[in-house]
Amino acid sequence: MKDIQDAPLSRDAFEARLRAIGAERYHDRHPFHGRLHGGHCTPDEVRAWVINRWMYQSRIPMKDAAFMSRVEDPDLRRAWRKRIEDHDGGTAEGGGIRRWLALAQAVGLDPDYVASGVGIMPATRFAVDAYVRFVREMPLLDAVAASLTELFAPKIHAQRIEGLLAHYHFADDSSLAYFKKRLTEAPEDVKFGLNYVLTHANTLEKQDAAAAALTFKTDVLWAQLDALWHGYVEGNIPPGAWRPGEGMAR
Numbered sequence: 276m277k278d279i280q281d282a283p284l285s286r287d288a289f290e291a292r293l294r295a296i297g298a299e300r301y302h303d304r305h306p307f308h309g310r311l312h313g314g315h316c317t318p319d320e321v322r323a324w325v326i327n328r329w330m331y332q333s334r335i336p337m338k339d340a341a342f343m344s345r346v347e348d349p350d351l352r353r354a355w356r357k358r359i360e361d362h363d364g365g366t367a368e369g370g371g372i373r374r375w376l377a378l379a380q381a382v383g384l385d386p387d388y389v390a391s392g393v394g395i396m397p398a399t400r401f402a403v404d405a406y407v408r409f410v411r412e413m414p415l416l417d418a419v420a421a422s423l424t425e426l427f428a429p430k431i432h433a434q435r436i437e438g439l440l441a442h443y444h445f446a447d448d449s450s451l452a453y454f455k456k457r458l459t460e461a462p463e464d465v466k467f468g469l470n471y472v473l474t475h476a477n478t479l480e481k482q483d484a485a486a487a488a489l490t491f492k493t494d495v496l497w498a499q500l501d502a503l504w505h506g507y508v509e510g511n512i513p514p515g516a517w518r519p520g521e522g523m524a525r
């Protein structure tokens with residue numbers, strides 16, 4: 276009896292368990308995204324989102340470098356390094372980071388101000404730092420599982436492109452290039468990541484740990500939007516955080 280209880284889920288059942296976490300907890304369900312994609316954000320709310328999400332953007336390649344620094348298998352490193360290349364790109368053309376700063380410019384912000392990280396809310400810093408630390412310290416399987424929120428990202432990126440194009444003057448092919456590119460980049464990442472997790476989580480204990488990692492990551496994303504809502508929709512801007520009018524493009 277004990278053996279049956281402790282058996283891992285089948286590959287399909289485990290994948291369904293992971294997908295159910297996204298269906299219940301992914302940040303596409305957060306009211307801030309409804310507001311943003313529905314055209315109800317003020318220009319300053321959009322700017323606050325661009326400034327604070329810079330924290331996430333800027334830390335993603337750092338967490339991927341932290342991950343790679345722990346990987347002994349050259350095949351895994353080779354597969355993973357694409358993520359850093361996607362965000363940093365080459366000297367001439369840049370990558371996702373530069374595309375995010377183009378969005379910052381399009382919404383009227385000084386890209387150097389955004390890139391400085393000054394004005395990011397404390398809660399955003401804490402949430403994103405927690406993700407980087409998680410990837411640095413937890414087992415590799417848990418770190419890969421945490422990245423699987425990207426399973427759910429193409430849907431929200433498509434909704435975002437459509438919603439922003441429909442409702443905001445700043446939105447066009449060039450300002451939204453970041454999201455357009457992610458539509459093809461993210462599915463490649465998750466194909467690899469999902470296969471890795473389904474293959475390596477070969478005990479119930481490891482499956483539980485991977486599910487917990489994915490849940491943790493949904494919290495990292497959700498907490499950032501809660502902070503944004505509290506600060507800029509409800510008007511409780513924390514000390515030191517960006518105030519409308521600051522950091523504007525000259």
Ligand SMILES: O=C(O)c1cc(C(=O)O)c2c(n1)C(=O)C(=O)c1cc(C(=O)O)[nH]c1-2
Pocket residue numbers: 335421422423424425426427428431432457496
């Ligand atoms: O716009 C979004 O909602 C969203 C979510 C996520 C995510 O689910 O973590 C990522 C991204 N975008 C993204 O653009 C990105 O490059 C990315 C990398 C990762 C990761 O954990 O390695 N998540 C995400």
